[in-house]
Amino acid sequence: MSFCLGIKVEDGLIGIADTRVTSGTEHSTSRKVSIHQNGRHSMFVMTSGLRSARDKAITYFEEVIEGSDQTFDKLYKAINAFAEQIRRVAREDKQALAESGLSFNLHALVGGQLENDREHKLYLLYPQANWVEVGPGTPYYIIGESGYGKPLLDRALRYKTPMDLALKIGYLAFDATRTSATDVDFPLDIVLYRRGSYTLMEHRYEREELMETSDWWQEHLRLLVDQAPAAWMDKMLPDIAP
DSSP states (O other): OOEEEEEEETTEEEEEEEOEEEETTEEEEOOOEEEEEETTEEEEEEEESOHHHHHHHHHHHHHHHHSTTOOOSSHHHHHHHHHHHHHHHHHHHHHHHHHTTOOOOOEEEEEEEETTOSSOEEEEEOTTSOEEEOOTTSOEEEEESOTTTHHHHHHHOOTTSOHHHHHHHHHHHHHHHHHHOTTOOSSEEEEEEETTOOOEEEEEEOHHHHHHHHHHHHHHHHHHHHHSOOGGGGGTOTTTOO
16 A cells, blocks of 8 residues: 655645555565656656556656657646556556456556646546546545545645645645554655746655654644543543543
C-alpha cells in the first residue's frame, strides 16, 4: 500500500508521497513520484498500485514526452497521453497478472501547469485510465491508504488555505497514516508548485527531520482530548466525571 496525497489550493499544488514498498513480508524504499519539467512545462506524477505496472507506464510515458513530435500545451493533453500508456500496459499485462492472482490496480495523481493552462491543475487517473479533475470543492485526493488522513484533511483543508498551512496539514495526514498503517513510512518525498511559476520544488525528508512536528502534534492531541467539553458524560458517569 502507498500514501500519495495531491493538494490543490489557490496558491499552488502540493504532492506528498511515502516511499515504502511492501512485497509479502519484505519492505524496501522506492520513489513513487516523478518530475517532468522543461521550460514552461511543469508536471509531477504520483502513483499507487502494482510497482511493475507503474514502472512500465512511466517508462512508456517518458518516451512519449521525449518524442520530438509530441507537444503538450495543456496538462489535460499530457493526461490523455499518460492514460493511453496505462491502457497499453493493461493490454500487455492485465491477463498475465490475473492468471497470477494479481489485479491491475494502478492509480495516479498528476499535477502541474503547462504553458497554455490558465491555472495549475491536478488530476486523478483510475486504473481504467479515465480521469477526473480535482477542484476547489474537495481540494485534495489520496491514492493508496486513504482512510487515516482523510478526517484531518476534511476538517482543516480548504481551497483558500495558505500553501504553508496546507503543507503542514498534508504532512499531519501522512503522519496519521504512518502511525496506523504498517506499509506506509519514511522517507517522504514532497513536491511544491506555486501557481504561475512553472517551477517544481522537490525535497526528500527523513524521519529525523520531521519527528519534532509529529511529537508536538501527538502531545497536543492528548491535551485537547483531556480538555474537550464532557458534561454529557455526567448522566452515565456521575461519580467520576469532573
